[in-house]
Amino acid sequence: MSDVLKYFRQERLPHIWCPGCGHGTVTGALVRAIERLGLDKNKVCVVSGIGCSSRAVGYLDFDTLHTAHGRALAFATGIKLARPDLKVVVMTGDGDCTAIGGNHFIHAARRNIGITTIVMNNEIYGMTSGQYSPMTPKGMVGTTAPYGNVERSFDLCELAKAAGATFVGRSTTYHVPLLIDLIEKALQNDGFSVVESIGQCPTYLGRKNKIGGAVEMLNWIKDQSVNVKAAAALPPEKVKGKFLIGELHNAPAPEYSSEQGELIGRVQRNYSDIKGGLWECASNSD
Amino acid sequence: MPKVVKLMQGSEACTAGALAAGLRFYAGYPITPSTEVAELCAEELPKIGGKFIQMEDEIGSIAACIGASLTGKKVMTATSGPGFSLMQECLGYASLCEIPLVIVNAQRMGPSTGMPTSPAQGDVMQARWGTHGDHPIIALAPGNVRECFDLTLRAFDLSEKYRIPAIVLTDEVISHMREGVELPDPAEVRPLRRAAPSSPAGYKPYAADPDGGVPLMAPFGEGYRWHCTGLFHDESGAPSGKADVADKLLRRLQLKMDKNAPDMWDNVQEGTEDCDIAVVSFGSSAMSALSAVRRARREGVKAGMLRLKTIWPFPEPAIRELASRAKAIVVPEMNLGQLALEVERVAGCRSRVIRVGKVNGELFRPDEIYDVIMGAK
Numbered sequence: 035m036s037d038v039l040k041y042f043r044q045e046r047l048p049h050i051w052c053p054g055c056g057h058g059t060v061t062g063a064l065v066r067a068i069e070r071l072g073l074d075k076n077k078v079c080v081v082s083g084i085g086c087s088s089r090a091v092g093y094l095d096f097d098t099l100h101t102a103h104g105r106a107l108a109f110a111t112g113i114k115l116a117r118p119d120l121k122v123v124v125m126t127g128d129g130d131c132t133a134i135g136g137n138h139f140i141h142a143a144r145r146n147i148g149i150t151t152i153v154m155n156n157e158i159y160g161m162t163s164g165q166y167s168p169m170t171p172k173g174m175v176g177t178t179a180p181y182g183n184v185e186r187s188f189d190l191c192e193l194a195k196a197a198g199a200t201f202v203g204r205s206t207t208y209h210v211p212l213l214i215d216l217i218e219k220a221l222q223n224d225g226f227s228v229v230e231s232i233g234q235c236p237t238y239l240g241r242k243n244k245i246g247g248a249v250e251m252l253n254w255i256k257d258q259s260v261n262v263k264a265a266a267a268l269p270p271e272k273v274k275g276k277f278l279i280g281e282l283h284n285a286p287a288p289e290y291s292s293e294q295g296e297l298i299g300r301v302q303r304n305y306s307d308i309k310g311g312l313w314e315c316a317s318n319s320d
Numbered sequence: 321m322p323k324v325v326k327l328m329q330g331s332e333a334c335t336a337g338a339l340a341a342g343l344r345f346y347a348g349y350p351i352t353p354s355t356e357v358a359e360l361c362a363e364e365l366p367k368i369g370g371k372f373i374q375m376e377d378e379i380g381s382i383a384a385c386i387g388a389s390l391t392g393k394k395v396m397t398a399t400s401g402p403g404f405s406l407m408q409e410c411l412g413y414a415s416l417c418e419i420p421l422v423i424v425n426a427q428r429m430g431p432s433t434g435m436p437t438s439p440a441q442g443d444v445m446q447a448r449w450g451t452h453g454d455h456p457i458i459a460l461a462p463g464n465v466r467e468c469f470d471l472t473l474r475a476f477d478l479s480e481k482y483r484i485p486a487i488v489l490t491d492e493v494i495s496h497m498r499e500g501v502e503l504p505d506p507a508e509v510r511p512l513r514r515a516a517p518s519s520p521a522g523y524k525p526y527a528a529d530p531d532g533g534v535p536l537m538a539p540f541g542e543g544y545r546w547h548c549t550g551l552f553h554d555e556s557g558a559p560s561g562k563a564d565v566a567d568k569l570l571r572r573l574q575l576k577m578d579k580n581a582p583d584m585w586d587n588v589q590e591g592t593e594d595c596d597i598a599v600v601s602f603g604s605s606a607m608s609a610l611s612a613v614r615r616a617r618r619e620g621v622k623a624g625m626l627r628l629k630t631i632w633p634f635p636e637p638a639i640r641e642l643a644s645r646a647k648a649i650v651v652p653e654m655n656l657g658q659l660a661l662e663v664e665r666v667a668g669c670r671s672r673v674i675r676v677g678k679v680n681g682e683l684f685r686p687d688e689i690y691d692v693i694m695g696a697k
Contacts, residue, residue: 046558076543081387092547092559097540099390100549101383102413108380112387113540115371116345120541141376294371301366312332312364313339314506
């Protein structure tokens with residue numbers, strides 16, 4: 035068994051999540067992918083927003099940044115652009131990423147900035163006790179949708195792809211080996227990567243909607259999922275109402291902070307005499 | 321070295337001051353009357369290996385700045401009223417997490433979209449209290465183009481030294497005005513930099529003297545592996561919901577500003593040593609006010625001028641001293657009495673404080689202030 039504990043601030047454990055929560059499974063998948071790649075702990079930076087999922091970073095032994103609600107990708111953009119050599123990971127929830135942080139999400143994807151975004155989608159606002167999110171399936175109950183949610187939910191992977199993400203995959207907290215594989219590939223993609231992990235919130239989504247506890251929820255999630263490879267061979271009626279899991283999009287393109295680096299090189303070649311500028315500065319000095 | 325006088329705009333001087341301070345990262349979103357700062361940063365930063373990014377909004381702009389500051393870069397964003405409003409949440413984050421950061425806020429008429437883009441000084445209180453909760457903040461107000469350079473450089477120095485976000489509070493006139501400016505010799509500029517730990521061993525990111533101490537700041541990516549959170553946190557950076565941890569942290573942050581305020585205060589005085597009528601103002605209003613004070617002096621009225629370069633922390637001793645001498649303090653400002661509220665608080669009943677607010681989008685004419693001085697004598 036691999037020693038993943040070395041990636042945790044063990045003195046900060048136990049975590050705050052409810053029994054049966056799926057967020058620990060996703061956090062475990064991330065560190066397993068990091069271990070497989072043998073990444074230097076000192077060169078990994080993990081950023082999160084606000085919500086249950088975003089508390090994950092506090093337990094991880096990297097440079098970690100727990101930011102404001104919805105803003106993780108904007109903070110991470112500053113880190114990646116300032117330090118392109120760092121491996122920057124964002125851990126975010128469905129509300130954090132797709133509601134309050136939706137604008138930052140599409141623009142980070144559009145820029146193709148080298149950030150690996152792991153969306154821990156449990157289809158509900160957990161931290162605030164079970165309000166419906168943009169990812170709550172239509173018809174489900176939340177504390178702010180007591181008669182059933184009438185809003186349509188996003189297909190987050192399609193959104194990421196359309197906005198310009200260069201690697202997109204989806205797994206679940208039931209399909210853990212696939213989840214680790216996808217995060218590993220996402221970390222290797224030099225560009226904006228999205229891995230959506232659909233997971234269980236037995237406390238709010240499961241209980242309110244009478245799906246059951248963690249085990250029943252995992253089975254419920256499994257039954258709705260179809261692997262993208264298998265789906266290709268299935269008749270449409272077998273795929274209808276289900277979500278695809280697996281690698282959904284992989285289209286490498288120039289990464290944003292590298293493009294900025296090239297721009298700087300070009301400007302410096304063309305403006306070697308900068309004394310006519312606003313202020314005489316030593317080049318590249320801090 | 322021969323003296324070089326350049327014709328410069330306020331925004332240009334702010335940018336030059338930031339570059340002199342060591343600016344290496346700018347994230348912003350276009351908004352008049354601050355956009356020239358972004359345009360100049362986009363042009364100048366790549367030449368020196370610095371980074372410029374135009375974000376999707378002002379929330380993202382300040383967030384990206386905080387991220388870059390955490391890697392050790394000196395960072396800045398520039399905005400105006402509506403954008404400054406959007407930045408407030410993350411300004412609170414920077415204040416709590418003690419992230420060095422400079423914001424140039426070129427004030428315009430508000431609230432809301434207001435009257436774009438006439439000058440105003442309506443963000444005095446927003447600069448201090450725009451974000452929720454008690455927190456330290458620094459706000460400096462240049463009164464001419466050269467001061468745009470000096471006070472932007474100063475804002476960086478103070479923000480780096482005390483790990484408190486610093487705002488350069490200009491207005492549409494100060495930012496867009498052009499004057500002949502002689503900048504200092506680059507060799508004589510010695511910008512400050514945040515104190516950093518020497519080794520990751522035993523590093524506690526928020527360990528500091530509870531009596532207003534400033535913790536050492538390690539850059540991300542250098543092996544310190546520390547946790548930065550907008551939750552209240554203990555010395556190790558771990559989030560905490562404990563009453564004593566919260567109390568200790570918030571009191572230290574406040575003391576950091578209170579104890580070091582004398583180092584942050586700066587003002588310009590003329591004729592205050594023997595004045596009966598004092599005028600307290602800042603920014604572009606102070607230009608008209610000074611003209612009015614000088615005219616009153618010429619006509620035999622003992623008028624004096626106190627122009628504040630530091631708005632926050634509020635310079636209580638300077639106002640108290642003035643109130644011990646002057647029977648009336650006139651406070652002209654392009655809002656309905658935001659600075660005057662503070663002057664009244666400090667002056668108490670020692671001096672009569674006369675509010676002179678202007679909110680029609682026009683600058684004060686000197687005679688408007690002169691008339692108030694003459695009426696108060």
